[in-house]
Amino acid sequence: MRQGTIVPVDINPTRPLRRRLGGAAVALSLALVMAMAGCRRNPDMAEQPKYQPYQPSEFFADGSSARPIVEGTVSRDEHRVGTLLYTGMIDGKLADVFPFPITAADMRRGQERYNIYCSVCHGRLGDGQGMVVQRGFKQPPSYHEKRLIEAPVGHFYDVITHGYGGMYSYAARINSEDRWRIAAYIRALQLSQNAKTADVPADVLQNMRSNQK
Amino acid sequence: MPQIFHSSANTIAKASIFGVVFLVGAIAWVAGSVQRSPYVTGQGEVRDQPVPFSxxxxxxxxxxxxxxxxxxxxxxxxxxxPPTQTCMTCHSQIWTNAQILEPVRQSFATGKPLRWNRVxxxxxxxxxxxxxxxxxxxxxxxxxxxxxxxxxxxxxxxxxxxxxxxxxxxxxxxxxxxxxxxxxxxxxxxxxxxxxxxxxxxxxxxxxxxxxxxxxxxxxxxxxxxxxxx
Incomplete structure (x- = not known):
């Protein structure tokens, strides 16, 4: 029975169009897939023959593409070697003055830097009870002991720069100006622990009181 | 003339012409999804490191x-x-015997940087x-x-x-x-x-x-x- 039936030839003119559309869709999606794959897989673009920061290198013996600075190099920023700003000293003695005037903005910056780099051991109050000390690090002296209250401000600059006792140098992490700002903030911390209400300017005091409410 | 195709071939032909659009769409969708998936992007994947830093x-x-x-x-x-010196700022004094920190101490002693895997x-x-x-x-x-x-x-x-x-x-x-x-x-x-x-x-x-x-x-x-x- 079925063998006898004739398959009608569809003369609907939209058919070839559909077929063409289908073909176009196949081509398009193939192109799309290839294009998407291209972005990621093209090794020349995604992995260019250059060093990204801290990328390993087979060329140097220590395996690092980042090269240490040649010994004795003077930073362009630190061309004023030997000045108070960079040594913390005047005539070979630790200075008790700042190399630049400390403004409120400097003090805020000093506070911020202190809280980042110093408070982990020295504590936010400067009492030497930071979190790392509570976890077993050798306790640093409190800033509020007599020896450090009397120490010249250059001493703090010097310790941050060169380290002291169990403390490593922070010179690589904190630039000279910020070291002085931290020293200024340490001075503020020292004042804060023995301050009286009368020491606070009236307008600041009012602000503090309204904040407290 | 003998009949080559069964009459159902009409339906199949129509369906397959129409279906190819969906098939292509599906392939594109799957490819797109794979491309965006963590399998390709590495999203949410923990990278192995020489020291299991937390x-x-x-x-x-x-x-x-x-x-x-x-x-x-x-x-x-x-x-x-951080350079190894930063780790050693604290770890020269605390957890000095911890086995997991051995690569850090090695690096500090030899000056050879730790090789972290970029995340x-x-x-x-x-x-x-x-x-x-x-x-x-x-x-x-x-x-x-x-x-x-x-x-x-x-x-x-x-x-x-x-x-x-x-x-x-x-x-x-x-x-x-x-x-x-x-x-x-x-x-x-x-x-x-x-x-x-x-x-x-x-x-x-x-x-x-x-x-x-x-x-x-x-x-x-x-x-x-x-x-x-x-």
């Missing part, structure tokens, strides 16, 4: 600021990986700079997730271009005050807790609009191709 312990447990180790994040394109790796044809994002109020956690909850480091976001563009198109939805950039637990303001210091904003959108203006975020320019592909 951000959770150091950030959440000890309260160490991001910048203690990632020192150049505010001033350079690269956030900065966030952008293709080289993308220019990315950390410092400008910090300066315009993009929080660390916005891109890196709550790192203080990551015992081992993983990639929080897909790092694909459409992900970047979400924020480059609508920075208002993501910006926060500069002072809160390094805060892992910052929450956007709400009507109950408006941000008094920033235009009394009561929502992320209000705050974002204020900050876009305040920080001079140039919305008309940051979607230009050459901003990231230079």
């Amino acid at each position: 951000h959770e312990h150091h950030v959440r447990g000890l309260g160490i600021d991001c910048r203690y180790c990632h020192t150049s994040v505010e001033s350079s394109s690269f956030a900065g990986l 966030h790796n952008l293709p080289n044809f993308v220019y990315f700079n950390h410092s400008i994002h910090i300066a315009k109020g993009v929080g660390c956690a916005t891109c890196h997730g709550q790192v203080d909850r990551m015992p081992l480091m993983w990639q929080h976001a897909s790092l694909q271009m459409n992900w970047c563009l979400q924020c480059h198109r609508d920075p208002e939805k993501f910006l926060r005050p500069r002072s809160e950039v390094f805060n892992m637990n910052w929450q956007p303001p709400t009507p109950e807790h408006p941000d008094v210091a920033h235009g009394n904003a009561t929502s992320q959108l209000e705050l974002g609009k204020y900050l876009v203006k305040e920080y001079g975020v140039r919305k008309d320019q940051i979607t230009n191709c050459s901003v990231c592909h230079r």
Whole structure:
């Protein structure tokens, strides 16, 4: 029975169009897939023959593409070697003055830097009870002991720069100006622990009181 | 003439012509999904490291600021990986016998840097700079997730271009005050807790609009191709 039936030839003119559309869709999606794959897989673009920061290198013996600075190099920023700003000293003695005037903005910056780099051991109050000390690090002296209250401000600059006792140098992490700002903030911390209400300017005091409410 | 095709061939032919569109669509969809999946992007995948460093312990447990180790994040394109000396600032005195820290001590003794495996790796044809994002109020956690909850480091976001563009198109939805950039637990303001210091904003959108203006975020320019592909 079925063998006898004739398959009608569809003369609907939209058919070839559909077929063409289908073909176009196949081509398009193939192109799309290839294009998407291209972005990621093209090794020349995604992995260019250059060093990204801290990328390993087979060329140097220590395996690092980042090269240490040649010994004795003077930073362009630190061309004023030997000045108070960079040594913390005047005539070979630790200075008790700042190399630049400390403004409120400097003090805020000093506070911020202190809280980042110093408070982990020295504590936010400067009492030497930071979190790392509570976890077993050798306790640093409190800033509020007599020896450090009397120490010249250059001493703090010097310790941050060169380290002291169990403390490593922070010179690589904190630039000279910020070291002085931290020293200024340490001075503020020292004042804060023995301050009286009368020491606070009236307008600041009012602000503090309204904040407290 | 003998009949070659069964009459059902008509239906099959019609269906297959129509079906090919869906098939192609399905292939494209699957390819697209794979392309966006963590399988390709590495999103959420913990990378093996020579030392199982825990951000959770150091950030959440000890309260160490991001910048203690990632020192150049505010001033350079690269956030900065700490030199071994930074690890040894504390670990010369605490956990000195811990076996997991042996590679750190080795590195310190020999001067050979530790070889960490990069977690966030952008293709080289993308220019990315950390410092400008910090300066315009993009929080660390916005891109890196709550790192203080990551015992081992993983990639929080897909790092694909459409992900970047979400924020480059609508920075208002993501910006926060500069002072809160390094805060892992910052929450956007709400009507109950408006941000008094920033235009009394009561929502992320209000705050974002204020900050876009305040920080001079140039919305008309940051979607230009050459901003990231230079």
